[in-house]
Amino acid sequence: MVAVKNLRKTFNSLVAVDDVSFTIDSGEVFGLLGPNGAGKTTIINMIVGLLKPDNGAINVDGSDDPTRIDVRMRIGNAPQAVALYESLTARENLTFFGKVYGLSGRRLKERVDWALSFARLEDRAKDRVDTFSGGMKRRLNMAGAVVHDPPVILFDEPTVGVDPQSRNLIFDSIEDLKRQGRTIVYTTHYMEEAQRLCDRVAVMDRGKILDLNTVDNLIEKHGGKAVIIAIFDTPPQDLSQFPGTIEGNTLRIETMQPTQDLVNLAQAGLKFRQLRVDRPDLETVFLNLTGRSLRD
Numbered sequence: 001m002v003a004v005k006n007l008r009k010t011f012n013s014l015v016a017v018d019d020v021s022f023t024i025d026s027g028e029v030f031g032l033l034g035p036n037g038a039g040k041t042t043i044i045n046m047i048v049g050l051l052k053p054d055n056g057a058i059n060v061d062g063s064d065d066p067t068r069i070d071v072r073m074r075i076g077n078a079p080q081a082v083a084l085y086e087s088l089t090a091r092e093n094l095t096f097f098g099k100v101y102g103l104s105g106r107r108l109k110e111r112v113d114w115a116l117s118f119a120r121l122e123d124r125a126k127d128r129v130d131t132f133s134g135g136m137k138r139r140l141n142m143a144g145a146v147v148h149d150p151p152v153i154l155f156d157e158p159t160v161g162v163d164p165q166s167r168n169l170i171f172d173s174i175e176d177l178k179r180q181g182r183t184i185v186y187t188t189h190y191m192e193e194a195q196r197l198c199d200r201v202a203v204m205d206r207g208k209i210l211d212l213n214t215v216d217n218l219i220e221k222h223g224g225k226a227v228i229i230a231i232f233d234t235p236p237q238d239l240s241q242f243p244g245t246i247e248g249n250t251l252r253i254e255t256m257q258p259t260q261d262l263v264n265l266a267q268a269g270l271k272f273r274q275l276r277v278d279r280p281d282l283e284t285v286f287l288n289l290t291g292r293s294l295r296d
């Protein structure tokens with residue numbers, strides 16, 4: 001549905017996107033995960049035809065020219081910098097975007113109603129955008145990307161600066177779109193979001209894709225060991241049959257097979273005050289791939 005090959009974009013001497021290739025299947029939620037300046041927005045802007053790559057090829061929905069009007073009609077883009085008319089109401093904004101995409105009459109009204117409900121903003125439809133919270137603006141910004149019913153939708157950091165309630169609404173609405181079979185590109189620097197929403201994730205840093213896979217596969221490949229922590233009321237006499245180290249009342253096992261080790265511990269009939277497994281996550285993956293934390 002979306003394919004980019006050997007994509008490259010420089011700004012003067014800065015290589016913002018460096019030989020990036022990937023293919024996104026129809027109906028997939030594809031994540032671009034990376035810190036500030038990784039090149040996520042630059043990739044999005046090239047996919048939607050706002051920026052011309054120095055090098056490489058882009059194919060969206062069968063066309064290699066995303067600037068063509070008929071291709072643009074099949075793409076929705078919710079930009080990172082919210083793009084709304086503050087002095088217009090929510091409904092007026094969506095009506096404007098719908099008209100830009102050639103909608104009119106009953107179809108326009110139906111789509112605007114749909115987009116308002118998508119953004120969970122039906123009851124604020126008649127209010128001006130400058131009375132909205134940051135989260136409500138984000139949701140309306142997203143609705144503007146789907147009003148023309150595109151099969152391919154790009155959301156660039158849709159949860160930055162939003163309150164937890166809007167964040168959950170945003171997740172729900174993206175999951176709705178996924179159920180409808182739309183193809184979604186989602187950029188974020190929050191690994192929990194990528195982990196929850198995305199079928200596959202490209203981990204990016206400094207213009208490059210470091211690896212691309214399902215979250216589970218990324219964690220399996222780059223996450224390293226899980227850590228089992230077992231705390232006893234009184235440590236058993238003999239723990240020599242278990243790997244790991246005991247310190248005071250706490251047994252700590254670093255392991256690639258946490259499930260099997262837990263079964264072994266359970267079968268030994270030991271009594272724990274607390275038992276927990278710290279599994280590696282995407283944060284660990286990023287750390288292991290770059291030597292840096294994603295939160296730096």
Ligand SMILES: Nc1ncnc2c1ncn2[C@@H]1O[C@H](COP(=O)(O)OP(=O)(O)OP(=O)(O)O)[C@@H](O)[C@H]1O
Nearest residue numbers: 011016034035036037038039040041042043080189
């Ligand atoms: N128009 C531009 N002119 C000059 N440099 C640019 C321009 N757009 C982006 N850059 C630079 O390209 C690099 C990648 O930027 P980009 O916005 O794609 O990153 P990002 O991954 O979206 O980051 P963020 O998480 O902060 O949104 C950065 O170093 C940025 O400063």
Ligand SMILES: [Mg+2]
Nearest residue numbers: 040041042080
């Ligand atoms: Mg960006």
